[in-house]
Amino acid sequence: MGKENSYSNLDFLSEVAKKISERSKGGNSISQDEVHDIFKRTLETVTDVRMIESPVFLPIxxxxxxxxxxxxxxxxxxxxxxxxxxxxxxxxxxxxxxxxxxxxxAIIDTERKMKMEEMIKNVFPKGFL
Incomplete structure (x- = not known):
């Protein structure tokens, strides 16, 4: 079982909330871009999607x-x-x-963003955000 299956959507959001709370301690505001980066970094730690460098032979x-x-x-x-x-x-x-x-x-970033959006959609009801 991969990380993706063992980590529930609520666990993911709990982790994100914890990181946002830590970042905004002391009344410091947090930008939308920073929230997105926290989501992105957290998603990278809870999914099996990784980018590795590997020599691949392609016809050129x-x-x-x-x-x-x-x-x-x-x-x-x-x-x-x-x-x-x-x-x-x-x-x-x-x-x-x-x-x-x-x-x-770009393809990997797009896939991660789609996964993040899917997780948010599964946790929050339509029209909530």
Whole structure:
């Protein structure tokens, strides 16, 4: 059983409330962005979703740009939204790797946000917030 299944929604919210209370001790106000960050960090500690660095071999296609001589285009068919241009093949590939990394991180952040919203929706009745 993963952390996700052993941690109830109420346990999650209790943990969030505790962290918000600790942060706002002494009458210090807390911004909406800070609350969101607390939710995000707490969610990371109670789910099985983790990002690990692992070498993965992907096909990368490199072509010389036809319109601008001296530039190369690097693309990966698996990541159709990602493509980069460089003055050398190596530069184009390095830029593509960074582009793919940002894309993957955005996907993980989106999944975490959706999970957080689902947990809140399950705990609070419709129209409560």
């Amino acid at each position: 296609f490199i072509e010389q740009e036809k319109e601008r001589e001296g530039f190369f285009i690097a693309k990966c068919p698996i990541y159709r939204a990602c493509g980069e241009i460089g003055q050398t093949e190596e530069e184009a590939v390095e830029k593509l790797k960074k582009d793919i990394d940002l894309y993957n991180k």
